[in-house]
Amino acid sequence: MGAVFxxxxxxxxxxxxxxxxxxxxxxxxxxxxxxxxxxAFVVVLSVAGLGWQILDDGVYHHTLGGWGxxxxxxxxxxxxxxxxxxxxxxxxxxxxxxxxxxxxxxYSARFWPLWLFLLAALNALFLSADIFNLYLTLELMGLxxxxxxxxMGGRDALSGAMRYLLVTLxxxxxxxxxxxxxxxxxxxxxxxxxxxxxxxxxxxxxxLGLMSAGLALKIGLFPFHFWLPPAHASAPAPVSALLxxxxxxxxxxxxxxxxxxxxxxxxxxxxxxxxLLGAAAVLWGSVQALRQTRLKLLLAYSTVAQIGYLFVAFxxxxxxxxxxxxAAAYLMLSHALAKAAMFLAAGNLLRFGGHDRIPDLxxxxxxxxxxxxxxxxxxxxxxxxxxxxxxxxxxxxxxxALSQGRWGLVAVIILGSLLAxxxxxxxxxxxxxQASTPHEPRAVPASMEWAxxxxxxxAILLGFLASPVLALLGIGDPFVASGVGP
Amino acid sequence: MNWDASIPVLVVASSLLPGLIIFxxxxxxxxxxxxxxxxxxxxxxxxxGWMLWGVYQGHLYETRLALLPGLELVLRADALSLLFVTLSxxxxxxxxxxxxxxxxxxxxRSRFFGFFSLCVTATVGVAMSGNLFTFLVFYEMxxxxxxxxxxxxxxEAACRAGRSYLAYTISGGALLLVGTVWLYTLAGTLEFTPRxxxxxxxxxxxxxxxxxxxxxIAGLGVKAALVPLHGWLPLAMIAPAPVSALLxxxxxxKAGAFGIVRVIYDxxxxxxxxxxxxxxxxxxxxxxxxxxxxxRALFQDDLKCRLAFSTVSQVSYIALGVAIAGPVASIGxxxxxxxxxxxxxxxxxxxxxxxxxxxxxxxxxxRGVGRRMPWTMAAFSVGAFGMIGVPPIAGFISKWYLGxxxxxxxxxxxxxxxxxSSLLNAAYFLPIVHAAWFQEPPDTWPEEHDFGRKxxxxxxxxxxxxxxxxxxxxxxxxxxxxxxxEWAKLIVAREFYRP
Numbered sequence: 011m012g013a014v015f016x017x018x019x020x021x022x023x024x025x026x027x028x029x030x031x032x033x034x035x036x037x038x039x040x041x042x043x044x045x046x047x048x049x050a051f052v053v054v055l056s057v058a059g060l061g062w063q064i065l066d067d068g069v070y071h072h073t074l075g076g077w078g079x080x081x082x083x084x085x086x087x088x089x090x091x092x093x094x095x096x097x098x099x100x101x102x103x104x105x106x107x108x109x110x111x112x113x114x115x116x117y118s119a120r121f122w123p124l125w126l127f128l129l130a131a132l133n134a135l136f137l138s139a140d141i142f143n144l145y146l147t148l149e150l151m152g153l154x155x156x157x158x159x160x161x162m163g164g165r166d167a168l169s170g171a172m173r174y175l176l177v178t179l180x181x182x183x184x185x186x187x188x189x190x191x192x193x194x195x196x197x198x199x200x201x202x203x204x205x206x207x208x209x210x211x212x213x214x215x216x217x218l219g220l221m222s223a224g225l226a227l228k229i230g231l232f233p234f235h236f237w238l239p240p241a242h243a244s245a246p247a248p249v250s251a252l253l254x255x256x257x258x259x260x261x262x263x264x265x266x267x268x269x270x271x272x273x274x275x276x277x278x279x280x281x282x283x284x285x286l287l288g289a290a291a292v293l294w295g296s297v298q299a300l301r302q303t304r305l306k307l308l309l310a311y312s313t314v315a316q317i318g319y320l321f322v323a324f325x326x327x328x329x330x331x332x333x334x335x336x337a338a339a340y341l342m343l344s345h346a347l348a349k350a351a352m353f354l355a356a357g358n359l360l361r362f363g364g365h366d367r368i369p370d371l372x373x374x375x376x377x378x379x380x381x382x383x384x385x386x387x388x389x390x391x392x393x394x395x396x397x398x399x400x401x402x403x404x405x406x407x408x409x410x411a412l413s414q415g416r417w418g419l420v421a422v423i424i425l426g427s428l429l430a431x432x433x434x435x436x437x438x439x440x441x442x443x444q445a446s447t448p449h450e451p452r453a454v455p456a457s458m459e460w461a462x463x464x465x466x467x468x469a470i471l472l473g474f475l476a477s478p479v480l481a482l483l484g485i486g487d488p489f490v491a492s493g494v495g496p
Numbered sequence: 497m498n499w500d501a502s503i504p505v506l507v508v509a510s511s512l513l514p515g516l517i518i519f520x521x522x523x524x525x526x527x528x529x530x531x532x533x534x535x536x537x538x539x540x541x542x543x544x545g546w547m548l549w550g551v552y553q554g555h556l557y558e559t560r561l562a563l564l565p566g567l568e569l570v571l572r573a574d575a576l577s578l579l580f581v582t583l584s585x586x587x588x589x590x591x592x593x594x595x596x597x598x599x600x601x602x603x604x605r606s607r608f609f610g611f612f613s614l615c616v617t618a619t620v621g622v623a624m625s626g627n628l629f630t631f632l633v634f635y636e637m638x639x640x641x642x643x644x645x646x647x648x649x650x651x652e653a654a655c656r657a658g659r660s661y662l663a664y665t666i667s668g669g670a671l672l673l674v675g676t677v678w679l680y681t682l683a684g685t686l687e688f689t690p691r692x693x694x695x696x697x698x699x700x701x702x703x704x705x706x707x708x709x710x711x712x713i714a715g716l717g718v719k720a721a722l723v724p725l726h727g728w729l730p731l732a733m734i735a736p737a738p739v740s741a742l743l744x745x746x747x748x749x750k751a752g753a754f755g756i757v758r759v760i761y762d763x764x765x766x767x768x769x770x771x772x773x774x775x776x777x778x779x780x781x782x783x784x785x786x787x788x789x790x791x792r793a794l795f796q797d798d799l800k801c802r803l804a805f806s807t808v809s810q811v812s813y814i815a816l817g818v819a820i821a822g823p824v825a826s827i828g829x830x831x832x833x834x835x836x837x838x839x840x841x842x843x844x845x846x847x848x849x850x851x852x853x854x855x856x857x858x859x860x861x862x863r864g865v866g867r868r869m870p871w872t873m874a875a876f877s878v879g880a881f882g883m884i885g886v887p888p889i890a891g892f893i894s895k896w897y898l899g900x901x902x903x904x905x906x907x908x909x910x911x912x913x914x915x916x917s918s919l920l921n922a923a924y925f926l927p928i929v930h931a932a933w934f935q936e937p938p939d940t941w942p943e944e945h946d947f948g949r950k951x952x953x954x955x956x957x958x959x960x961x962x963x964x965x966x967x968x969x970x971x972x973x974x975x976x977x978x979x980x981x982e983w984a985k986l987i988v989a990r991e992f993y994r995p
Contacts, residue, residue: 373650375607375644375650376603376604376607379519379607390640393666395636395637395639395640395666395669396632396633396636396637397633397637401633401636402563402564405564405673405677406564408673408674408677409677409680409681412674412677412678412681413681420674424670424673424674427670428666428667428670431662431666435643435658435659435662438643439647439655439658439659442644442647442650442654442655442658443650443651443652443655444650474561474563474569476563476564477562477563477564480564480565
């Protein structure tokens with residue numbers, strides 16, 4: 011049986027399946043829902059197959075059409091890619107189940123092809139091993155995400171999407187310039203080849219600056235976060251979940267790869283700057299989240315803050331590489347599941363009450379217990395309370411910071427958690443009370459509630475799976491390339 | 497997995513699984529919910545009894561789950577953890593019976609009992625944690641699952657109390673987290689070890705260790721309600737009576753106090769902590785809390801608030817006992833963990849009965865209530881006299897050992913604290929007892945419910961009578977084998993001063 015599994019090129023399937031699914035949804039809108047759900051499910055199975063393969067044989071290589079790098083296109087997957095793919099598949103399945111209840115009629119016909127297209131781009135991105143393919147997939151992903159944001163129309167959504175479009179194009183352009191510089195100087199776009207060739211030079215520094223800035227813009231790192239809250243908050247709930255959970259993670263993944271493979275040893279000072287911006291993002295995003303009165307805006311600002319945590323790992327990785335990068339990867343996974351769950355839950359609350367004003371939540375704890383539970387469990391993971399994936403991530407991050415005596419960062423990590431607790435429980439406090447203005451509730455299908463709850467439970471479960479997940483993450487030693495281990 | 501290793505997991509599961517199932521039950525499945533609750537409580541009791549016998553004979557029950565490189569979730573039953581586990585298990589059973597009666601007919605009972613079970617799960621986890629990491633996990637989980645119980649009524653006041661509770665406990669948890677991670681980066685382990693695991697550490701780390709100690713104690717002191725970190729406790733009185741009973745007697749405050757015991761004995765080690773000079777400030781802090789809590793209790797007219805400040809005071813006896821750092825005082829402090837629980841839960845049950853049956857919430861409304869509810873007030877009187885330290889009730893035993901231990905450790909001033917506290921206890925409890933028994937009852941009670949010929953429902957009456965009887969029994973038979981006192985002696989002998 012193992013032999014059959016290892017023979018299938020799962021990586022290729024991960025890209026072609028959602029593309030094919032998206033085509034089917036586009037051509038036959040009548041069966042879009044079914045086709046989309048089946049595709050999302052098959053993608054989960056394919057990731058499992060790929061995982062099986064990687065566990066058996068180590069790092070996954072596939073040369074498309076038999077042409078190897080530098081001429082052809084290579085697919086590459088190590089532990090880090092696998093975990094990103096797994097998070098994408100799981101969040102994707104949850105969002106798909108939720109969407110099958112959320113979108114009706116023409117919206118459904120528009121949503122499914124776009125979403126499957128986005129899924130294909132994400133999968134391709136996590137499987138790419140050269141910086142030009144990363145650019146292509148990043149651009150495709152960005153465009154699909156923009157259109158999804160504007161899916162339901164409306165003034166807020168359109169202006170949010172417009173701003174998002176400009177930002178994403180600008181970010182990609184900056185990144186592409188960096189790619190051109192590197193290609194011009196070192197004659198390759200393959201990461202492994204570049205890693206062997208780059209040396210400190212003005213061109214490399216310029217590439218580093220351009221690519222980092224472009225990606226930071228697309229990630230929404232403080233102070234480039236201005237576009238993120240309006241876009242994430244005005245999109246339909248399942249799309250918000252995708253944007254916050256996956257779409258901002260993809261450029262971060264690219265940045266992380268660049269750092270680990272190419273720029274790590276050459277980046278004096280830049281890591282400190284990224285850490286500083288990350289810390290500012292944690293504090294600014296959390297404070298802004300606390301000030302919001304709309305649930306989805308609160309969650310969007312929370313995303314700004316949680317992105318900051320990922321960047322706090324950069325300065326810490328200089329001396330405690332493995333711990334800090336493991337922390338970032340774990341936080342990324344945990345945030346993907348938890349934030350998706352919270353956005354889906356917020357979507358349910360919004361549909362139930364017809365609004366997402368936090369003070370007017372009307373005893374939802376009794377009336378929509380599963381969604382409120384999903385929000386609470388997701389919140390626990392975001393705050394980083396045990397037992398949850400967020401706790402494991404923050405523990406590792408604190409360990410990296412404390413072992414180097416980085417007290418400022420310790421304070422930021424803790425303060426961010428306290429503020430996160432404040433904004434999560436601000437919502438939950440209102441969930442218990444009766445609102446001053448009662449309203450006629452609208453029914454929420456059970457599938458939408460369970461999709462949110464199961465994702466949230468996944469974020470909690472991550473708290474118990476640290477040992478196997480970190481072992482998986484170590485396949486292919488993605489974090490050792492940065493040179494200094496702990 | 498062999499049988500010995502699975503018992504700690506089963507003990508945790510015996511409340512976790514019923515709790516999770518109860519969440520899914522419809523509101524009107526009263527019988528099934530009751531069966532699940534009692535089944536969980538009774539099976540936990542059986543398992544704990546089994547472990548008690550085993551540990552007494554030197555068995556070790558331990559389960560490990562690797563989590564991070566070098567860090568494991570460890571559940572372990574040693575003598576100290578069993579003391580706390582047994583207390584929680586017995587009181588959970590009693591409180592469940594009480595809560596079933598108390599909440600009869602009120603809304604959202606599935607949610608209530610679900611979180612109630614999770615609360616006990618977390619407490620048992622805290623008790624059986626085999627390292628500081630596991631302790632932290634369950635300690636934080638306790639914070640979370642208690643919140644819905646505090647805000648259960650969903651009123652504005654309840655939400656305010658919930659907010660204050662979270663603000664205190666989550667901040668405390670953050671301090672505890674920093675202290676724990678820091679300790680881990682220095683020591684490379686967090687495994688609870690008799691006599692501590694830090695004495696091998698380099699002398700250069702001493703200042704850092706002092707700060708870590710302060711961080712840990714501050715984090716634990718929030719739940720243990722050490723002054724000035726006690727502010728949430730009186731506010732949390734808004735919760736339904738069974739919750740208050742459980743919060744005060746077993747779950748939350750005890751988790752904090754138990755953590756202090758663990759940190760001093762199994763993380764730092766008594767000798768090392770004394771050498772570090774950190775126990776003396778803790779002794780002072782505990783002494784101040786004892787007197788301050790009693791003084792504040794004196795001026796509360798709200799019965800539950802008076803009991804709350806009494807808790808603030810009484811729980812610090814535990815910290816006091818271990819901080820004195822002598823074997824006899826340790827016995828007093830550790831045994832008070834159980835004794836205070838028994839007495840305080842009795843008092844809270846009685847306060848709940850008064851509120852639920854007659855609508856009495858204030859001390860000033862309690863005139864003559866002994867004639868209307870003689871059994872309830874009899875139990876109340878036992879609890880109150882026990883708190884004062886009247887022999888032969890449990891509280892006397894604790895205070896006796898604390899006093900003798902303080903003298904033995906050459907800290908005579910503590911005796912004055914104990915005497916002063918007892919006088920204050922008397923000053924705020926005796927007027928209640930006197931008014932209840934010897935003054936004329938008013939013509940009407942604030943809000944009387946009719947229970948026919950009985951003074952109140954049997955599910956409400958039985959629990960305080962049982963706990964009062966136990967509080968009396970553990971005092972009377974303190975020298976019998978398996979009494980809390982003997983068990984505390986076993987702990988002290990086994991864990992701390994083994995040659």
